[in-house]
Amino acid sequence: MKRIIVLILLIGLSCKRSNNEVVKISSEAKSEETVKANNTSNENFSLAIYDYDGLKPLLSKDDGKVHVVNFWATWCAPCIKELPYFENINENYKNKNVEVLLVSLDFPRQYQTKLLPFLEKRDIKSKVVCFDDVDQNRWIPAINEDWSGALPATIIYKGEKRKFYEQSFTQEALETELKQFLN
Numbered sequence: 001m002k003r004i005i006v007l008i009l010l011i012g013l014s015c016k017r018s019n020n021e022v023v024k025i026s027s028e029a030k031s032e033e034t035v036k037a038n039n040t041s042n043e044n045f046s047l048a049i050y051d052y053d054g055l056k057p058l059l060s061k062d063d064g065k066v067h068v069v070n071f072w073a074t075w076c077a078p079c080i081k082e083l084p085y086f087e088n089i090n091e092n093y094k095n096k097n098v099e100v101l102l103v104s105l106d107f108p109r110q111y112q113t114k115l116l117p118f119l120e121k122r123d124i125k126s127k128v129v130c131f132d133d134v135d136q137n138r139w140i141p142a143i144n145e146d147w148s149g150a151l152p153a154t155i156i157y158k159g160e161k162r163k164f165y166e167q168s169f170t171q172e173a174l175e176t177e178l179k180q181f182l183n
Contacts, residue, residue, distance in 0.1 A: 047104075047111065049130040052139035058101060058129070059143065062159050065097045066181040071131070071143075071153040073105045074118045078168040079152040083122070085171045089178060090126040096182060100126040105151060108132050156181055 050058075061067060070086050072079035083102075090100040102124070106115045111130060119128060133139055140149045144164040147153060154165045154174075158181045165177070 047116070047128060047130050049108075049111075049132050051131075051133040052135070052142065055103065055129070055131055055133075056142075059155060060157075064159075065099050066093075066156065066158045066178065067099050067101065068178065069101045069103060069155040069157075071103045071105060071151055073151055074110075074114050075106070076151045082152060082168045082170075082174070083124075085169055085174045087124065087126055088171060089174060093178065093182075098178065098182075102126050102128045104128060104130045106130065 059069060068086065068089055070079075070082075072083065074080065086100050086102060089098065104115055108130070115130070136149060140147050143155070144153075144166075147164065147166055150166055152168050154167075154169070156163050156165075156177055161181060163177065163180075169177075
């Protein structure tokens with residue numbers, strides 16, 4: 001099953017560009033690619049799109065905060081089920097030096113038709129970025145050498161302390177793991 005998910009990701013990561021301006025965040029291109037919401041009521045909503053080189057600095061900040069990074073997609077049922085738990089962490093722990101980052105692995109061709117309406121409908125407040133990099137043989141083991149590529153997957157880190165989870169969470173389990181980084 002995990003291999004099927006990786007195969008679906010590989011197939012879906014190639015797409016036709018929309019009429020929006022496109023510039024990727026990577027080591028070569030430092031400006032942000034964004035997708036503007038043109039079919040939702042919030043015309044100003046936009047998402048940054050990263051390749052691995054652009055995303056990498058977000059996975060290793062050393063700013064004294066606890067970072068919770070969740071890899072997910074709108075087509076992943078366990079991801080959708082646990083998404084409210086990350087939203088609760090974002091809301092309840094933002095004053096305790098905790099930052100939540102939701103890294104969407106949705107297919108680029110569905111950013112405007114599926115991802116943006118999904119985020120707006122559910123009123124997602126956590127920071128969301130899109131991840132678009134077809135070289136999964138490079139970035140999956142770079143994120144975690146034991147990661148099969150299956151979703152959901154989560155990293156919780158603070159400075160040098162880091163844990164990777166290839167699983168879905170309950171609210172209680174997520175808070176239990178988070179509290180190990182707060183003490």
